[in-house]
Amino acid sequence: MKIGVPMEIKRNENRVAITPAGVMMLSQAGHDVYIESGAGVGSNISDEDYKKAGAVIVHTAEEIWAQELIVKVKEPQPQEFQFFRKDQMIFTYLHLAAEPEVAEALIENQTIGIAYETIQKENDTLPLLTPMSEIAGRMSVQAGLRFLEKIHGGKGVLASGVPGVEPANVVIIGGGIVGTNAAKMAIGLGANVTILDINIERLRELEDLFPGKIRTIASNEFNIAQEVEKADLLIGAVLIPGAKAPKLVTEEMVKTMEDGSVVVDVAVDQGGSIETIDRITTHEEPVYVKHGVNHYAVANIPGAVSTTATYALTNVTAPYVLKLANQGLQELIKKDKVFARGMNTYRGKIVHEAVAEGLDKRYTELSSFFGDG
Template sequence: MIAIGLPKEVKKQEYRVALTPAGCEMISRQGQKVVVQRGAGEGSGFTDDEYVAAGAKLVDEAAEVWAEADMIVKVKEPLPEEFVYFREGQILFTYLHLAAAPELARALMDNKVTAIAYETIQAPNGSLPLLTPMSEVAGRMSVQEGAKYLEAFQGGRGVLLGGVPGVPPAEVIIIGGGIVGTNAAKMALGLGAEVVVLEKSADRMRYLDDVFQGRLRTLMSNPYNIANAVRKADLLIGAVLVPGARAPRLVTEEMVKTMKKGAVIVDVAVDQGGSIETIDRATTHEDPVYEKFGVIHYAVANMPGAVPRTSTLALTNVTIDFILQLVSKGFQATVNSNSMLALGINVYRGAITHPQVAEAVGLPYTPLESLW
């Protein structure tokens, strides 16, 4: 029997939980043990009684969960106060974003934790199945939050995204046409904004043009086009991702200085270091924005945490199959039979086993297969 641990998230204002009662029941039906910290699901609307009915064992403290579990499932990366729980051979399955957290990478290495990152599990077609649902949520929220902070009493320039008859709509500039960018475009167009997506893949631009039937404009992403687009933006959304790596800085401070007073920036890539140079720190839902050069910067690193019910359900939908494989087959057999999961392994036996992560944190890369 393998024990799965579900601790309560400790990141400030993080109300998601990594496993729903339905997911817990699926694990229990396989004859496995699930240990849940009391109150872990409350922020997402799941009660302790529901977890007990699904076969879980409840404990009071996070330390008990970590001590009893062979595999910990979480939503967000462990914070420094959780490092004391790490132990050799324990599997940690969560969003890690190690490119922006070298101290976490070292702690995982030092304690020889087997760390699997949701965000680097990759399908053969290049898609990121465990990142996709949160990217969908964050993309849609980026427009929702951007529209709010464009309001004058929030410090914005007092612009309604869709305008009204006789008044032009706002200009929404989206850098990156992946899952985040596509969902942001969907929301912005739905609100009546003028939308421009900058993307480096010509094939992706053709796809966007086809899907949105010419309702948005696409531009090749290069410094010249980015600079011109940023200058015109009422709302600028950074939607760039390189799996496992630090987000590239595509919008410079000089570009931000050219923006309209009261314009808004939302950088969805902040948990990977940010793609906009003036996003120099992550913010929280409690204090989500700051002003720089007259521009409102929204830099919340866990945007989907604001809609935890939706986010938790969407996350468990895509993680549960991987969890079930790990508990039924064991770690090595699952990795050998599942190439997607193998790409999710960031740390194993004290080594960094993902090349982009190793490069980002400045530590040596060790191929996973050399550690068997």
């Protein structure tokens, strides 16, 4: 199979979709890997590194997008839609429920969209999203506390406090991968940490994981409102695979927060779970102020630590790329139900139910194209 890896052109996106180790693995299996020149620079990977691993370096986006399988990090940008074609496969983070323009372009061109974030195991874990969720969770605390500093427009609160002075109150809504990793960072820095989740069993697990170090509270509108009011740093860590994030924190709740408090919504690329997150920001200008509260709404948080993020991402994506290249799409879909859940668009149809619901479009069963499996 001929595989193209373009340079990411989304603003401040420095990750790349494959490492030299991934190139070597694919090349040794008989596949041709084409890398756009400079694609790895933001992750400290040179063209020469890729060449040594067996890649072909090309110098235009057109040459990359001419390949049958495109492997990316982030959703295609509007200037890349011109390269879409029928039956071409794009394997990346798509987040289509929050990206209707990308969805329309894939449907119109009958391009096959395979999303990292909806590949889901039987136990509901998301293996290709997990490492980025781990990074985003940890970074949400790191970034949020920076904007809690007075010099960055915050209320001037130290995470740990000092003897005789209370630590910062960090409130995390959602106890999944993002929330757990946010808690690890906040606990390590000495903050008071509260986690809310609708799954009481998950709260029990978190109390066992962090004994005596966190407060766990059942997530409902009343409890959320109470905890938001007390938060110095509020982190939205809610995810429904493929779907838009539910709006759990209302504008009225945010208004109760003290001036200089900080909101970080990790689910902003899925529409966000905090009502006052009404725009996406960038690493260059990550924060805006609303009702006196700093809002951090960067959609590609792991892009700030691109080297770590690239290697963490490709550790989990490269084996799926290899399986796809070795077996072909139809065979892999029939044999691997986990991978099949990654299918978002096929032959001009939405073939993932949550994505279709998020876009308010008709859902088509994948099995109608491939049969059972």
